[in-house]
Amino acid sequence: MSIFYAQLSLVVLICAGILFISDLSGFTSIGVIGYAAIAFFTLLTTLLTNLQLKAADKSGSRFITGVMGGVGLRMLFCVLFVVIYWVTAKERNTFFIIYFFILYLFFTVFEIKFLLHKLRTDKKDGLES
Numbered sequence: 364m365s366i367f368y369a370q371l372s373l374v375v376l377i378c379a380g381i382l383f384i385s386d387l388s389g390f391t392s393i394g395v396i397g398y399a400a401i402a403f404f405t406l407l408t409t410l411l412t413n414l415q416l417k418a419a420d421k422s423g424s425r426f427i428t429g430v431m432g433g434v435g436l437r438m439l440f441c442v443l444f445v446v447i448y449w450v451t452a453k454e455r456n457t458f459f460i461i462y463f464f465i466l467y468l469f470f471t472v473f474e475i476k477f478l479l480h481k482l483r484t485d486k487k488d489g490l491e492s
Contacts (some may be wrong), residue, residue, distance in 0.1 A: 374473050375405050394460050400463050404470040
């Protein structure tokens with residue numbers, strides 16, 4: 364699991380670095396809400412991945428259910444985040460919405476890649492023993 368946290372930290376640093384450079388260069392003016400989105404995705408990815416790994420330890424069918432439920436929960440929470448932003452923001456930044464869904468794709472691909480790697484490792488270990 365420490366590999367997961369190391370890789371997640373790297374993803375977070377890359378996303379925060381790209382946001383910092385784009386804000387600093389004047390390409391975009393997302394600001395604090397962009398960092399809040401990164402924190403949101405970090406927390407969401409950590410929680411959902413831990414739940415999915417626990418389901419994988421129990422059985423294969425629970426893992427599939429956990430992954431599908433995780434995808435649904437991620438989508439629901441993301442839509443809620445965007446709706447809350449859109450309703451509460453004094454100045455609505457359309458570029459933030461684009462940035463948010465790019466983060467959505469980036470973190471979802473990261474989570475799926477990690478889970479697939481974990482499953483392949485577990486399957487290989489199961490065949491050898």
